Amino acid sequence: MTAARIAVYPGSFDPVTYAHLDIAVRASRMFDRVIMGVFDRPKKNLLFTTDERMALLRESIAGMPRVEATTYSALTVDFARSLGAVAMVRGLRTVSDFEVEYNMAQLNQTLDAEVEVVVLMASRRYAHISSSAVREIASLGRDPVEFVPPHIVEALRQKFAQRG
Numbered sequence: 001m002t003a004a005r006i007a008v009y010p011g012s013f014d015p016v017t018y019a020h021l022d023i024a025v026r027a028s029r030m031f032d033r034v035i036m037g038v039f040d041r042p043k044k045n046l047l048f049t050t051d052e053r054m055a056l057l058r059e060s061i062a063g064m065p066r067v068e069a070t071t072y073s074a075l076t077v078d079f080a081r082s083l084g085a086v087a088m089v090r091g092l093r094t095v096s097d098f099e100v101e102y103n104m105a106q107l108n109q110t111l112d113a114e115v116e117v118v119v120l121m122a123s124r125r126y127a128h129i130s131s132s133a134v135r136e137i138a139s140l141g142r143d144p145v146e147f148v149p150p151h152i153v154e155a156l157r158q159k160f161a162q163r164g
């Protein structure tokens with residue numbers, strides 16, 4: 001029996017968008033298991049807590065075979081290793097994404113050359129979507145229904161209602 005080929009798909013997912021989900025589904029056609037890793041402590045101002053990002057993600061992938069989610073707080077290569085992953089999946093939208101992802105891939109390759117970085121080009125339909133745009137649209141009073149699933153639209157509403 002050959003071992004399951006596992007990929008991790010790391011990110012902040014603050015919140016997860018249709019674009020992230022598209023990348024996860026496409027990756028799941030290439031790997032037996034795709035484990036989305038919600039990074040616990042990114043150097044970013046987060047809107048949702050780790051538990052909230054995780055719960056929103058879990059609900060989003062409920063119908064997706066071979067896609068799972070977990071949180072992590074280690075280096076991404078160490079997280080990948082601990083799960084026996086052979087690859088780390090990332091998505092690419094723009095040239096500016098490329099520079100960041102290229103640099104990160106080189107760093108990760110230096111840290112652990114055995115975890116391959118697999119970069120998927122954004123689907124044309126979703127290339128313009130970002131979590132930051134979703135947060136901004138919601139903060140200004142519009143429901144980002146084109147960008148995130150309905151339960152996340154609701155979570156955004158509640159979050160900004162709380163904040164006033």
Ligand code: ADP
Pocket residue numbers: 010011012013014019020023042089090091092093097121122123126127128129130131
């Ligand atoms: P990070 O904090 O690691 O940048 P994000 O949650 O913003 O995490 O994104 C996770 C991954 O998903 C990154 O590789 C990012 O480039 C990719 N991604 C985000 N939005 C899109 C999109 N619209 N199309 C394709 N990939 C995307």
